[in-house]
Amino acid sequence: MSITSFHPPRRTLMGPGPSDVYSRVTEALSRPTIGHLDPMFVGMMDEVKQLLQYAFRTQNALTLPVSAPGSAGMETCFANLVEPGEKVIVCINGVFGIRMKENVERCGGETVIVQGEWGRAVDPAAVEETLKAHPDAVILAFVHAETSTGARSDAEKLCALARQHNCLTIVDAVTSLGGSELEVDAWGIDAIYSGTQKCLSCVPGLSPVSFNQRAVDKIQNRKTKVQSWFLDLNLVMGYWGKGAKRAYHHTAPVNALYALHEALVILQEEGIENSWKRHQLHHNALVAGLEAMGMSMVVPADERLAQLNLVTVPEGVDEAAVRAELLEAYNLEIGAGLGDFAGKVWRIGLMGCAATKTNALFCLGALEAVLGKSGGCKAAMEIYQK
Amino acid sequence: MSITSFHPPRRTLMGPGPSDVYSRVTEALSRPTIGHLDPMFVGMMDEVKQLLQYAFRTQNALTLPVSAPGSAGMETCFANLVEPGEKVIVCINGVFGIRMKENVERCGGETVIVQGEWGRAVDPAAVEETLKAHPDAVILAFVHAETSTGARSDAEKLCALARQHNCLTIVDAVTSLGGSELEVDAWGIDAIYSGTQKCLSCVPGLSPVSFNQRAVDKIQNRKTKVQSWFLDLNLVMGYWGKGAKRAYHHTAPVNALYALHEALVILQEEGIENSWKRHQLHHNALVAGLEAMGMSMVVPADERLAQLNLVTVPEGVDEAAVRAELLEAYNLEIGAGLGDFAGKVWRIGLMGCAATKTNALFCLGALEAVLGKSGGCKAAMEIYQK
Missing domain, CATH: 3.90.1150.10 (Aspartate Aminotransferase, domain 1)
Structure with a gap:
């Protein structure tokens, strides 16, 4: 066996992601690795949180990048918010709605499906009907920007309906963050996840997430432990939490975080x-x-x-x-x-x-x-x- | 708010990891991103698998890097191999043994602990005694190289004992891979996970894993679904599997994989x-x-x-x-x-x-x-x- 260095071709990436990456981002990616508890690194983490709050349009303290791709961001939301036996309404109008259903079931939750048409937005009337028919549902989950169909759903309206019926919302914004209007606080989104490899033009591998106080309260008052140790936000918060003191949880993907920081600085510069x-x-x-x-x-x-x-x-x-x-x-x-x-x-x-x-x-x-x-x-x- | 680009200091990293990264690796990291289903990328993935087989000293077909840090590699092993109600013997002689116990319990498994001394190897006699006392145990889990204590355990002997008592083994090699003698096939290790940020001198964020046929058989014959969608090897295999046909599972961390490829090429060059x-x-x-x-x-x-x-x-x-x-x-x-x-x-x-x-x-x-x-x-x- 003799394998040599890999030199990728230079493509123009116009698929569903990864998208082309800013050269400033790949340059940042290749800066010297430092320790994940280095005070300089911890300072940068705080900036990443602030920049993500800007991108998500939120004041949520629990706003951070999960150290894994968007699918792990999705799982972070469901694994932390769904307890066994809870009823979750999932809107399906493409591949990622199906994946949400799979996530709920693997967390021991019960799903109620609002089946939509592929290539269309989620129908708020159908959602409202389902919310009324299932007053014991605790979460409404839907995809803001369906990467499999190109459809954008009205997240503001769906979140308002959910709140009227005392449901928390879990929103997939993998493809929308940075590219479509998205207002986490103004729309009352409770939990949201995204990816770095779409409209942020960062490399793939991280998943920005944000949770408001209602979601944090639910997580902190769980009756059962989160089934994933790696994604348990009660533990992750100890590393990404406020202040200089950080508890070791896992080794952060240091260089990938440099890249995300740079991509978010660019977003802030553009507005x-x-x-x-x-x-x-x-x-x-x-x-x-x-x-x-x-x-x-x-x-x-x-x-x-x-x-x-x-x-x-x-x-x-x-x-x-x-x-x-x-x-x-x-x-x-x-x-x-x-x-x-x-x-x-x-x-x-x-x-x-x-x-x-x-x-x-x-x-x-x-x-x-x-x-x-x-x-x-x-x-x-x-x-x-x- | 006005946050500017982050320029890390240049440190010499002599902690428990991340370690210093080869400049060839950071250079590879910054190469142009291509699609995760691009034929050129799929070819590189096959090389990464071969190079990991070299590093692990194994012929295991199921040898790949999990798209997340070492803790997620640990969870991949436990979530796929442990079914609810199964008994797992966990050796604890430091922090990562404790984390293994936590993983088993979150998968619904029952743990039997072999408590060892911090700073010492796992005691084979104590393990043998425990295996004899618990003939219904199905897995023996231990840490080859305890990152919290600097102790190296005799993985060969422990695996032989496990096999005598019909237990599969799950071995933590986060800190040993590339730095200490490690023979996955010769020692009969059934499932193993490692990290990229230790003796491979690659950036943190990926977790090489390997599973032999006995482990794959157990995974494929589970009575229950793997509780994690993201880490379910039945699905991950569809993307990392043999041949040119790859099913989309999640977006691979493309640039991080360039870096791992380069780090493994360097390892192969050195021998x-x-x-x-x-x-x-x-x-x-x-x-x-x-x-x-x-x-x-x-x-x-x-x-x-x-x-x-x-x-x-x-x-x-x-x-x-x-x-x-x-x-x-x-x-x-x-x-x-x-x-x-x-x-x-x-x-x-x-x-x-x-x-x-x-x-x-x-x-x-x-x-x-x-x-x-x-x-x-x-x-x-x-x-x-x-």
Whole structure:
């Protein structure tokens, strides 16, 4: 055996994530490792918390990055908030709702499903009906930005309904954080998790989470221990807690946290509302281009995510061959469909630093060439010139 | 709020981990992110598996890095192998044995404890007695290299005893992998987990694990679902499995895996036996230096880890003040005591690329200056000149 260093190709990442990473972020990633209890590192952790509060638009003290990918952030929410036997209403309109259901069941909870349509927002009326029919439910869980379908649900309305019916909310914001309007405090979200590899344009591997006091109270008053030692927030808080004193829990992924810090500094420099607007602009251009090429969007206009665009694969086209050609000849990655949408759609991401005019036009130009169509770039430019 | 980029100081890391990282590894870490299902990435994953098989000295097909720190690797072993109601014998001779017990209980298992002495190896006679007294036990769990005490246990002997009594073994090798002799196949270890931030000199955040066929059989024949979705190996195998076809499970920490790949390439270049010998040489020099300064080692010579040296804090010395001075004036990190040893010992790591003559002499020189002692460097040089 003789394996040598790995040198990845330089791709343009326009799939459902990971997205392209800021060069400032990869540079930060490679800074010298220091100890996870070093006073300098602890100071940086405090800044990461503040920057995450900015990104989540929250004052929640319990706001931190879980030391593992978004799926572990999801599990952190469910494992800490659900106790065996509790009833949880889960809205399913894509892959990640299904994963939520799986999480509840593995925590010993009972699920009530609000089944929605793939490619559509969660229906608030159906949620309200279910809340009324199950007054013993304690949690409502839904996905704000469904990465498998490109649909955005009305988190504000769903959280208001949950509160009226005395349910806590668990919200998946893996794909929305930094790319779509998201107001943890103003909307009354109780527990939320996200990822670093989408609209923050940081490397994958961490999951920012935030919990308000109602959620913390539930966690601190559990009758049973959290089934995961690694994800038990009662323990994690001892390391990420307030003040200089930190109790060792696990070895933090030091360099990944440098990267997240830098990505959040960049977000703060741009201003989060500007980031939302930027995603919307390039989305508008991309959609105009795709539609000018005769392609149709999967999600209705007012339920679409700007950062993740689902387009129907044109009849007679071998979708996998197109993706392979884009990857090999253009070094451009777009995403395949997932779950019910496998083989039927492409997922085109415009996330974080990949949400640019260059990327939108490059992707449209490449699709024109590979599909033998035209008019996409021109239509997009008209949006930019407005 | 205006937070700016974080620039860590350049430390020499001689604590219990994270250890100093190879510059080749941080350089690899900062290479361009590509998709976690990109064919080029999948090819690299296969190499990581092969390289981990080399490091673990195993042919186990189920050998991969868990996408989270060592504590999550521990939990992966227990959550997958322990079913509710099963009896697990846990050897406790430090902090990480206690954590194993906690893991078993959170999985609904019943623990039988073999209580050992802090700073000593696990006693095989006590383990044998316990195995005989509990013929219904299904797993024996112990720590090969106790990071809290610096003691190395006889994993070969303990695994042989477990097999005689029809128990599977779960072995913590977080601190031993790459630094101490470790033979997964030859010793018959059934399940093992490690970390990247110790003797591999990679950044923290991943946990290499390996499971043999006996362990895989138990996992595949569980009566209950693994309680963690994120750590369920039945699902993780779909992503890390054989062949080109990979099912999406979670977004892999792409850049961290570049780093691990590079660290393992470096290990392969050096040769793992050479790495073990190198750790031993610098350990011998460090110990000679510490003893020449009148300090005493905590662990008996034949049970010591080369890579993690526990030394008793001299009477009348403020141990925290010494560590603070080393950090501030020398940019040198050594570790504090943990658990029963808090305030009583220092933990001096010589791990991975930090196991060098320069580091051993630098640390001894700094301790001489701060403690007002002498003779340490000279005694260490005598070992090197032998």
